Amino acid sequence: MRFIFKTKYSQDINIAKHNGDRFWYSLLILIMVVLPLVLDDFYLGEISYICILSIAGIGLMILSGYTGLASLGHAAFLGVGAYTHAFLLTNGIPFYASIPVVIIVSFLVGAAIGIPILRLTGMYLAIATLALGFIAEHVFIKWEHFTGGNRGLPVPQPEFLGMSFYDSVFFYYVCLVFLIAAMFAAINILRSPTGRAFVAIRDSEIAAQSLGVNLGLYKALSFAISGAFTGLAGALLAHYIGYLAPDIFNIFLSLTLLLLIVVGGMGSLHGTVFGAIFVGFLPQLIAICRDYLPSSIGSQPGLEPMLFGLILVFFILYEPLGIYGRWMKIKLFFELFPTYKRQTFKKQKVFTKSDRV
Amino acid sequence: MQLIQLLIDGIASGCIYGLVALGFVLIYKATETINFAQGDILMLGAFVAYSLIGILGMDYLTGFALTVLIIAVFGFFLDAVVVRQIIGQPAxxxxxxxxxxxxxxxxxxxxxxxxxIFSFSTPFSGKITEFNGLIISYVNLSIIVGTAVLMFALYFFFTFSKIGVAMRASSENQLAAYYMGIPVKFIFSLIWSISAGVAAVAGVLLAPITLVDTSISLIGLKAFAAAVLGGFGSIPGAIVGGIIIGIVEQLCGTYENYLFEGVREISAYLVLILTLIIYPRGLFSDKAEVKKV
Amino acid sequence: MSLFEVKNITVAFGGVKALNDVSFGIDKGEIFTIIGPNGAGKSTLFNVISRIYEPSKGEIYFENQNISKTKPHNISKLGIARTFQNLELFENATVLQNLLLGRHIYKKTNILSEVFFTPSARKQEHEYRLKVEEVIDFLDLQHYRDTLINGLPYGVRKNVELARALCTDPKLLLLDEPSSGLTNEETIDLGFWIKDIQSLLGITIIMIEHDMSFVNKVSDRILALNYGKILASGLPEEIKNNEDVKQAYMGE
Known part of the structure; x- marks a missing residue:
């Protein structure tokens, strides 16, 4: 087991806690950079999609995993980002100017939604965000001037830095750069007072308040930051799908994002990437399942929601810490071998404590 | 006259929302969890009824009763086997x-x-009655009457039967109920089974209107609006909330031209959001808000 | 002039008066203990001071400033910190993160400087940490810096909560049953710490406590509540011999 001897406060503040971290993460980024040399366009497209999902996942993770506020309508933010971006590009705004506008717009939309509903807690918030998701989907259909309505809206693919978004290698690098930037931004927020205030709200609102955390302000801020990340992901998603139709941003996409953070592991940024990989390859996984099942079941369209539900239920019941939690357990098992105890991660059950009147 | 016609149609669809909302409320009062699958249980109810009545050719009432029984047993085991495992974990x-x-x-x-999309024949299908120029379909009538009967049955059950009183005690205070010798876990499963049964009733009553397919599970989402409006915790509130939502939907549909296009589909959600922002306690909540520390 | 004054506070829940016309004042540097049987209104009083409950009547003054209308999250900025009867720690965070939250009121960075983690944000983290380390040394928490709260024994958790309150650099500290659930040795340690907080850090303390031998050892003055009303107040000796207090505790 590694023991870190600490001599400076900076060691606790820095992102990389020791040289091992630095080595492995540098290696990972290096591999990601040379990946286009080995992979063909199809897999590059898949990995770009996973990067986009990860960025959206970071957004939802900050809100649900770190601030403890559930959102069942997060696809709306993807929609806001995608439509704003497409609208700006259509009107001749260049890519590099459009992205900051998208981030600011989604930030403001997040704040605008956050402020009225931040008095709600727990279940009520989940229901309210679900309803807002439906309303947003409806707005995308009806606000034809801005979204093209049911006809849809083609996304212009302008040149950027002399390269075209049709080039899958270039698009892959764009997504990768944005993912790394988003990751750093999220880590920075979480190691600052604001991120700690989010965690405080998640674990005990009453204590957070007594320590001077303005609950309303920080919940709205969490919504806004979450919206900004998800909006950015939406803008990239617009390039990825190329043609926006309102039914893309439906409740199923919102729930897919939730599945992403649950499967990845609540309350960890690693989890967003693990979850995104899982969700990104889910269609392939389902295709494989179809091959192995008898055709009477395998060819049914109901298989997809069924597997979706089964995975969700499985993780909630048996691996509530997600893939990242499982990874930590395996790591600890080898570090502590042969003294690992199962009880280390046993979840304490809390009874009678609730926000019920 | 047209308005009264609208009201009747609204009340009928509102009763369905109310019944589903009732299921939410029962489970929420007892276990402080919300069953987001309530609409899907309604859908299962409709499908089971289709199998029994439409395929096996059972008599309507027998099929109805058997459906409710099957779904209620299903609800019982759903709690006992799956949901119970995560009691005590975060919402x-x-x-x-x-x-x-x-x-x-x-x-x-x-x-x-x-x-x-499936359908099965009911004694009410296609029949209407006219009353002073009002057209009332037997289907709508069956929904309204069915809801009323069910409400009375539940009221008497919770007020007078021993198990009903034990259920109320368990939702007031789990620990105290447990100390008094009430088998709280069993009671909770029973509450799940009742709320599943209620959803099945709603599903069977609804089947002649919307026909049977998987999309009817979306009714569960609109029923949230009913439950929230009614104060999420009040049984009459759920029904009244449902009826209000049903009427609002009908009105929005008719006067769409004066409002904005497509208002009908989202009117339930708008009511939900507005209730939560303006009056989150809902219409029928009886308890004053006291923060716990 | 008193540092802290409660004037005619009345709190009613429905028809029940949890506090009925309670008034008292505390001088700077005192350890002031509130005792009383269960349901006497002690915790309600704390919750009124930290503005979680709205009093139906009365005012609270801190440093001659009326704080009855202050927002709950601004109370700690004025210099009032508190602990809770049933521990309200951030369970899934480390001890260090819990204590750093105690410095939240001194936050100067905004969201942009945090996203880019500018040198000023880094400097602020260092400043926070310096103060936190002082408190860690003061309460002997060195072993637990990186431990998650839900892996700590109860006694240490109580200690962490006290430490978190101290990290806000308060002038007035509200302790809600600090000794409940502690072992004998831990209670003795706590007694020394509370005395040290008073004498070394110069912090005024209001404490709710049940353990009478502990109360008599550390308190300067005692206030006894029963059914939301003041039974008696005075020096520990006076309270010990007060007939009303004896009756409230022992019955007839």
Whole structure:
């Protein structure tokens, strides 16, 4: 087991806690950079999609995993980002100017939604965000001037830095750069007072308040930051799908994002990437399942929601810490071998404590 | 006269929302969890009734009763086997669990019954009665009467039967009820079974209107509006909330031109959001808000 | 002039008066203990001071400033910190993160400087940490810096909550049953710490406590509540011999 001897406060503040971290993460980024040399366009497209999902996942993770506020309508933010971006590009705004506008717009939309509903807690918030998701989907259909309505809206693919978004290698690098930037931004927020205030709200609102955390302000801020990340992901998603139709941003996409953070592991940024990989390859996984099942079941369209539900239920019941939690357990098992105890991660059950009147 | 016609149609569809909302409320009062799969249980109810009445050719009332029984037993084991495992974990876990269960039910239904739209004949199908120029379909009438009967049955059950009183005690204070010798876990499963049964009733009553397919599970989402409006915790509130939502939907549909296009589809959600922002306690909540520290 | 004054506070829940016309004042540097049987209104009083409950009547003054209308999250900025009867720690965070939250009121960075983690944000983290380390040394928490709260024994958790309150650099500290659930040795340690907080850090303390031998050892003055009303107040000796207090505790 590694023991870190600490001599400076900076060691606790820095992102990389020791040289091992630095080595492995540098290696990972290096591999990601040379990946286009080995992979063909199809897999590059898949990995770009996973990067986009990860960025959206970071957004939802900050809100649900770190601030403890559930959102069942997060696809709306993807929609806001995608439509704003497409609208700006259509009107001749260049890519590099459009992205900051998208981030600011989604930030403001997040704040605008956050402020009225931040008095709600727990279940009520989940229901309210679900309803807002439906309303947003409806707005995308009806606000034809801005979204093209049911006809849809083609996304212009302008040149950027002399390269075209049709080039899958270039698009892959764009997504990768944005993912790394988003990751750093999220880590920075979480190691600052604001991120700690989010965690405080998640674990005990009453204590957070007594320590001077303005609950309303920080919940709205969490919504806004979450919206900004998800909006950015939406803008990239617009390039990825190329043609926006309102039914893309439906409740199923919102729930897919939730599945992403649950499967990845609540309350960890690693989890967003693990979850995104899982969700990104889910269609392939389902295709494989179809091959192995008898055709009477395998060819049914109901298989997809069924597997979706089964995975969700499985993780909630048996691996509530997600893939990242499982990874930590395996790591600890080898570090502590042969003294690992199962009880280390046993979840304490809390009874009678609730926000019920 | 047209307005009264609208009201009747609104009340009928509102009763369905109310019944589903009633299921939310029963479970919420007892276990402080919300069953996001309530609409999917309604869908299962409709499908089971289709199998019994439409395929096996059972008599309507027998099929109805058997459907409710099957779904109620299903609800009992749903709690006893699955949901009970995560009691005591954060609210988020239950939300996700029940959403996942909903997906499983929907997936199962479309694999087992297929994705076509089904219907089965009822004694009410296609019959109408006229009263002073008002047209009342037997189907709507059956919904309204069915809801009223069910409400009275539940009222007497909770007020006078021993188990009903034990249920009320368990929702007031789990620990105290447990100390008094009430088998709280069993009672909770029983509450799940009642709320599943109520959803099944709603499903069977609804089947002649919307026909049977997997999309009727979306009614569960509109029923949230009914439950929230009624104060999420009040049984009459759920029904009244449902009826209000039903009427609002009808009115929005008719006067769409004066409002904005497509207002009908989202009117329930708008009412939900407005209630939560303006008066989150709902119409029928009886308890004053006291913060716990 | 008193540092802290409660004037005619009345709190009613429905028809029940949890506090009925309670008034008292505390001088700077005192350890002031509130005792009383269960349901006497002690915790309600704390919750009124930290503005979680709205009093139906009365005012609270801190440093001659009326704080009855202050927002709950601004109370700690004025210099009032508190602990809770049933521990309200951030369970899934480390001890260090819990204590750093105690410095939240001194936050100067905004969201942009945090996203880019500018040198000023880094400097602020260092400043926070310096103060936190002082408190860690003061309460002997060195072993637990990186431990998650839900892996700590109860006694240490109580200690962490006290430490978190101290990290806000308060002038007035509200302790809600600090000794409940502690072992004998831990209670003795706590007694020394509370005395040290008073004498070394110069912090005024209001404490709710049940353990009478502990109360008599550390308190300067005692206030006894029963059914939301003041039974008696005075020096520990006076309270010990007060007939009303004896009756409230022992019955007839």
């Amino acid at each position: 988020f876990a239950t939300v996700m669990l029940t959403i996942g269960l909903g997906f499983i039910f929907r997936g199962f239904a479309s694999i087992y019954w297929g994705t076509d």
